[in-house]
Amino acid sequence: MNEFPEYDEIHVISDIHMGGKPGFQILRETRRLAGYIAWVGRQRPSGRVGLILNGDVFDTLAEDIHGYVAVDEAVATLRRIMEDPSFSGIWQALADFVRLPGRMLVFVIGNHDIEIAFPTVQRLIVSRLAGNDLSARARIEFSATGAGYACTVGNARVYCTHGNEVDAWNYNRYEDLAKVGRRLNAGRPLDPGEWYPNAGTRMVKEVMNEVKRKFAWIDLLKPETSAAIGTLLVLDPSQIKKIGRLISIVGEKVEGRQQVDQRLSAEGFQTPAPDAAVPLSVDGLLGPNLLSGRASGEGCADAMLLEAEERIGHKDALSTLADGTLGTPQLIWDWMTGVGKDEALRRALLDWLAKDKTFVVDDQDDTFRQVTAAVGPAVDFIVTGHTHLERAIEIADGRYYFNSGTWIRLMQFTPDMLKDTKSFKEVYEVLVNGRMERLDEARIKGEPFVMDQTSAVSIVEEGGKAVGRLTHVVGDGSGKPLEIKKFPEK
Template identity: 75%
Template sequence: MSNFPEFDEVHVISDIHMGGKPGFQILRETQRLANFIDWVSRQRPDGRIALVLNGDVFDTLAEDIHGYVAVDEAVATVQRIMDDPSFSTIWKSLADFVKLEGRALVIVIGNHDIEISFPTVQRLMVLRLAGNDLKARARIEFSTTGAGFTCFVGNSCVYCTHGNEVDAWNYNRYEDLAKVGRRLNAGRSLEPSEWFPNAGTRMVKEVMNDVKRKFAWIDLLKPETSAAIGALLVLDPSQVKKIGHLLSIVGEKVQGQKQADQRLSAEGFQPPEQNVAVPFNVERLLGTNLKDGVLGVDVTGGRSADDMLLNAEEHFNSKEAFAAEADSTLGTPQLIWDRLTGWITGVGKDEALRRAMLDWLAKDKTFDINDQDDTFKQVTAAVGPSIDFIITGHTHLERAVQIGAGRYYFNCGTWIRLLQFTQDMLKDTASFKPIYDVLINGKMETIDNAEFKGKPFVMDQTSAVSIKEEGGKVVGRLTHVVGDGSGEPFEIKKFPE
């Protein structure tokens, strides 16, 4: 007999990203989500049902916190999010869910909500959801050590994990989180300087959030890809001041790879290496089109992209350096970057951004649910053969892949807004112009209202995965929750087919 819990149905959603003030929020379909939770609660009234929130339930990186992780302010931050009128209906539905017999709510840690590993935050969430109802409290389970959540549906073993465990940008240092939890329970604090975040967190806090105040949609792209960073630099030239930060962030990503490679492993532990020299090439931040723009323009004077970018950063605040550069007619620091953008593109900002997006979409399989992406490859390689259904999130990209031998992989996508750029949109400067106008406006409201060729720019796609016992066999489905969320989700892919 298995020691893992057993259910008739398991429903999994991921990457809800509750957080941020209005205008800074990337979750839109809040009422749909609340209604979907209510719908799940009504299934099989006499059966056993689990609802798994598979990571990034909150987005504390979108909150105004000191440093990279909320410690002393963790409880207040999570309390603010749960009380926010934009999200409070979701918490009411979750509270109603755990009051029902035969229901289980599982909350898995992600990389944007690491504070849920703290005992103080868990107590707050349990109190919000269940109050003093001991039976309701017993229906809430946290998975915050990186172990994921394992259960059975019928005779099939189901394993849920966020997916950042294999992501060198965004891995969690669970041992350090446990140390913070011990401090909080012991009435001690943590200085912001004591916490060194992963590369993805640094990218969001040091670079993306500033840009997001001007371009609210920017983190709907993938900040960890080189071409998206190129797009970021084209959109906001002032980010030249942070090039030095980008260098160390990418270096942290390379260093993080060594830890992420073992994150789902049970092998021996290794301390992080100190003072490791990390080879770095700025050109790979830009993407092929932007890089070629730099290297193909005569005004480079034979310098590489590395030389130009590093020189701009090194001399950004140096009057002496600018005097030495006088013969290049570059002028002020801002003009240096404006000229650098010109070197990169040889054209206007709209064309520069179009080229960056072309890099982003090169060999694009973003919305191909059959694509065996890196998360699929690394997670499935780390998970044992006894697991029949593997379910991840993290990438925001839904997947449904048959592994073989009666085993299946799902990524349950996201509930945040998604932007899909097509080759038709990016065909030339003229076709991209209306898209550019919307993007450069920057406001989320403008993005929400934008249409191209009669279709909304923001995709209406909120995803869920269900594993159910039906007629003596276990069936897995990738679905879209549609309409107001109160009805049967729309089936996208079913296993076994």
């Protein structure tokens, strides 16, 4: 007997991000997704087929919850997502899928759906999808401890993991999640002070969600780096009042890097030391293109704040920003950057997207390098998600790596768009409008601004060997996806 589940084929998707109220939702192709789930269910009627949801299936960070993680609210929050008309068709398609013989549905934990680790949430999902049908219930499996999901397809071994395990912004502390699950089962509350979120969660909840209320598209930009803060501050200068907190958030990445490197050595509910040094300054938050707008052309951001101190005789420039002594946040921002908002946003995006290889499918990004280094040579196919950036790479030792991309909207900023203020004008008008509907309708130089791209990975037994494909699901999802890359190629 094989030690891992055996399939004739598996299909992997990730980063669906079901969550948020209308106007706050970043998943668009809901009908297509339901159609794709039904299509997977029709493959190999007499064979064994797996559908693997490889993390960030739902998104509690987009929901109105108290604190950083839904604990007592977890079941109610997920029930709201399931019943939301925008997403209910997807849950119905999953319910139809698990009632088919020879099918298996696997939920892998991500960093936006960490509540999937709680037994109460797992029971809700199983009940919603399978009811009292014991056969259907047996076709649902959860991988929520950070171990990923391992299986075989034909003669190949496959390993699926979300990918945030190697991301210092967004790692999960699974020991903490297990402790929360124990408390929920035991009927004990969790003191909010016991849960210390990672840097990515803090950034979303403390800063991005507030900006997102006016600029709904901000969640669509990747990757998450400290350079993103410049864009956030340009869009909403009131965020400058939080600049001291932003420095500490980015400093959490250092703490996170240590936890990621140590991996299983972390103890539960450990918070950073209150006196831990944060090796960052304001310069670490604002990129060189944005700061180049300073009228004098000289001095770093910290020097600008020092100048602010001297002007008002205040000892702490960050406190000054926080209490508004320098005037309105917009005036502070204009004074610091020395350019208009349109040019400041263009420069901030240049910093955020510097050396951008978002849509290069064979780019060996950080997630590829770190995950492949952590996975042993016995694994033939590695599949991740998390970054929202689809990838298909042949590893030098003859193995293969895929990233299953995302199902949320994607925007692509070309060099021509960001070349100068004039070139950026058309894009700027769309972005400052802020509404998702305007983004969906926008055409830049005649082309849709939002890409029509929903990605999936399939690994299928063909002629005695396993063949992996990166694909794009199109139309209503009911037809065969378009092949983008195939391994082995022959």
